[in-house]
Amino acid sequence: MSEFDIIVYGATGYTGRLVAEYLGSRNHGVRWAMSGRSQAKLEQVRDELGLPDQPIVVADADNPESLRALCEQTTVVLSTVGPYQLYGGPLVAACAAKGTGYVDLCGEPAWMRQMIDAYEADAKASGARIVFSCGFDSIPFDLGVWTVQNAARARFGRPAPRVKGRVTKMQGTFSGGTFASARATMAAAARDPQVLKLMIDPFALTPGFTGPSQPKGLMPEYDDTLGAWTAPFVMAAINTKNVHRTNALTGHAYGTDLRYDEMVAVPGLGDVGRMAAEAVAKLNPLGGDKGPALGDGPTRTEREAGHYEIKFLAEMPDGERVVATVTGDRDPGYGSTSKMIAEAAICLVKDVDGAGGIWTPGALMPEPLVKRLEANAGVTFRMEG
Template structure:
């Protein structure tokens, strides 16, 4: 493992949009743990120095002792040097499809844990396929999706299944977000848009990748959780809902697959949805999503989407990203509907002879999901890997966050820093 003279944590890509917010949030977290040693990394030393100067002025904290590391995703030697000087690398450089693997490889070679905020299934699953064994041998953890996509979903399933008195069969999640102030300007940064464009464009890669990652299919568990109609009215949240297009389902599946194979637990089936404010907004969302999907299938379409994000997102996306006021006024809630049985069978492959007879409704809530909550979750994930590696699986490897942090105190840490995980309702269905 890492030598004692390494920095505890390095934020890589610190001068980017997500990186700047990660630095800001980490300064706040440092008040609780002033003894931690940390640094920031990126391509430009001048920009890194300016970032520390600006953050020092804004926070009133003395950041003169924060280390600066020059590292570039196009320079493997610089990445290896960075990893060799850190116990944990917090990677904020995306799209990870293009820039993630270099950092993952350097962290494994250098013996540093790695966390990132990727919402890109192709990247995450390919890293698990190619580097899981090497990471285990080196004793380091590689954990993606440690931000808003998909910490609430994956750890939410883990948390509420632990509260379930019995055996869970399935969970449906419903995501909603809202703002306490009128929207002015963009709501999402261009980097998220860019990742989405490439992710949808290359979605066809996933079936072959998954056949290699999981050559053996899971047993058939009943009752099967079938997808609802693409547009449906949910009684759980009393709203029109659409399938959630993000990576939550694939991330949760990876964790559940791990629990089944390593801990002999029945895997929980999961379907994620997103709430819409009205039927009209749902129909408009379907229209925009359809245009987006078609355009990603052609080189010219992808080029237009990337060159003109404001036009094709109706002003929701920009290179500048949302304002600080907009981010702080935005809140999110993810509702979980878990169904299962009050009795747990002895073997994970056994099927119950009766329909589910128990239900739990839970909620995860927070503020500023895109960048504030995301960065807090990312940093706390990194600190948990730093402090509680003995509670994480198999002394190393590539994992989804639910599998990586199920037995740690990460949920408790999240609840101390703006998140809530709460059981809303429990009922017997007999």
């Protein structure tokens, strides 16, 4: 038996600290520790959180031996140390070699594909269950599609070939970590055309399978079902790829003909709504040279004032449809994300076995994770009608 169930790697960072605070405030029945490269900073965060007896494990992404030692001490590593394309590869390699579970917040699809190609065989051989994208990228979307497709099968006897993800409400900001990941991805794409190719390929995370042509989601459009104008959604590039990977890993439980996209609904009727959608389409909140520094993020008040609502519309060829709604009670990127990844790690420890490999939440643990999120993390999944 490992000494710990979960080690939070990156506990001194903005999001890692939120995860540690969440784990330290709950009676969740897991043995956990805080990890990072600085003993002094870890002790400072531990004291500031009021967790004087919390174990500490020092490990550094630049020291492979320390990462191997980290993996030997725990059942699951929860990593918040990004950008993952700069710091994450050695840890994934160590987990895959040692058979250690792993969850992260990665929204970097080109790096994820590199990890799949490099380490999925090792993870299958060792039994390591590696699960990327366990925050707002992409749990609400991955499990939202799972929820609505279950309803489609129950009502129509088969999955829907067309699913729309529509963000209808969202209040929240992003941190320096998210900005740094976006900057690193853009730099990598400028150096390597293959990275750009993966970024625009909806099936970049399903090696060996390419499905039908997908909606682009790049231009404003009017959605008759919502009765609203919609604009491109900045996180669609990663979420859609994870949904297709879930589908592939489950033997195409959603069908081989699935067409899926994500857009954000904007307020306003008629020309006002159209102009608002066009304005959103021109806005890239992660672009440009100015953004928050690493370690920065929204205040507690901002996190607690945040929220989101996403509707998933599953449409059948004859026009019949079912609709599911996912909501979160904190800002999506940090208040809600920190709870989601913590519950995903606990779920991996306590609720599921599963074979080794590189998974998505929706392929490895959808039902128990939905139950945990609804019970503990302020995330709801409900069917309409």
